[in-house]
Amino acid sequence: MAGILIAMADGTPQEQQRAAHALCPICGMKSEYFASIKDAHRLFHSRVFPYWYCGNCCSFFQHPQVEEHELAYVYDAYYRRIVECTSSARKEMPTTTSHSSTVVQMKGKRILDVGCGDGSFFVNSGYEELYGIEPTKVVAERAKQKGIRVHEGDFESASYPDEFFDTITFIHVLEHLRDPHYVLEKIKEWLKPHGSIVIQTPNADSNINRLFRQHSQLFAAPAHFYQFSFKSLDVLARPHGLKVVGKRRIGLPESWALSYNIKTFGVQDNTCIRTGLVLLIARLLEHLSSLNNRQAAIEVQLAKL
Numbered sequence: 001m002a003g004i005l006i007a008m009a010d011g012t013p014q015e016q017q018r019a020a021h022a023l024c025p026i027c028g029m030k031s032e033y034f035a036s037i038k039d040a041h042r043l044f045h046s047r048v049f050p051y052w053y054c055g056n057c058c059s060f061f062q063h064p065q066v067e068e069h070e071l072a073y074v075y076d077a078y079y080r081r082i083v084e085c086t087s088s089a090r091k092e093m094p095t096t097t098s099h100s101s102t103v104v105q106m107k108g109k110r111i112l113d114v115g116c117g118d119g120s121f122f123v124n125s126g127y128e129e130l131y132g133i134e135p136t137k138v139v140a141e142r143a144k145q146k147g148i149r150v151h152e153g154d155f156e157s158a159s160y161p162d163e164f165f166d167t168i169t170f171i172h173v174l175e176h177l178r179d180p181h182y183v184l185e186k187i188k189e190w191l192k193p194h195g196s197i198v199i200q201t202p203n204a205d206s207n208i209n210r211l212f213r214q215h216s217q218l219f220a221a222p223a224h225f226y227q228f229s230f231k232s233l234d235v236l237a238r239p240h241g242l243k244v245v246g247k248r249r250i251g252l253p254e255s256w257a258l259s260y261n262i263k264t265f266g267v268q269d270n271t272c273i274r275t276g277l278v279l280l281i282a283r284l285l286e287h288l289s290s291l292n293n294r295q296a297a298i299e300v301q302l303a304k305l
């Protein structure tokens with residue numbers, strides 16, 4: 001369900017965009033134009049990517065969505081950096097530290113991680129059978145070497161038997177997929193009756209977004225098609241016979257430092273998060289965000305109704 005432009009006004013293209021409305025792909029309600037955002041790594045010269053905000057379910061979405069060939073260019077550059085950089089430089093990559101702790105808490109025999117990357121996050125999860133979906137060949141190969149049964153391809157091409165998995169995880173992945181309704185409709189068939197879906201994703205309702213707005217690192221244009229909130233994930237799940245049975249907020253201090261970096265210098269330079277003082281301040285800000293429940297990331301656990 002792509003967002004659909006439903007109204008246009010006269011004027012310059014920018015004025016037209018501000019005056020236009022789009023339907024939220026999650027809840028279907030009329031949404032407001034938010035900003036046109038450059039990619040933070042400046043892979044594209046002067047290209048901007050329009051984002052919209054839905055006040056009904058509290059979510060951001062990209063509309064129109066970037067073309068597939070442009071997206072491939074973004075991911076090629078991203079993974080080339082991972083593969084080429086040394087182990088010390090790899091520490092520059094933004095990380096979410098609580099992946100494995102989440103998965104460990106889940107119970108079961110068979111787990112699927114959608115967008116599993118090199119599989120690092122669930123190799124010690126305690127599950128007997130580890131499955132992954134990963135479209136990028138170079139990291140999919142690394143996951144296979146760890147004993148993970150990887151479907152090397154995109155989500156659309158993946159297929160598993162009905163009621164096959166105890167747990168299905170999306171660790172900062174759902175926001176990268178074009179149509180989250182299609183995703184949930186498909187994976188609910190793969191889930192055992194008492195199984196769980198775990199989604200970790202940037203928080204649309206975060207203090208980082210409030211302070212940095214279009215400079216927030218959480219947009220990650222154009223790779224992120226969405227930013228969700230607890231409300232929008234609940235709205236997303238219900239039409240598919242799924243409900244939220246658990247939720248928590250997750251701090252991402254690095255995102256404060258990276259957002260400041262983008263706002264100040266116009267480009268994301270990950271070396272800033274190697275500075276001790278910067279990270280200390282970022283941790284403090286994310287701690288303060290926890291006081292009003294607006295940390296940078298959220299996690300929900302979904303179960304079948």
Ligand SMILES: [Zn+2]
Nearest residue numbers: 024027054057
């Ligand atoms: Zn909405």
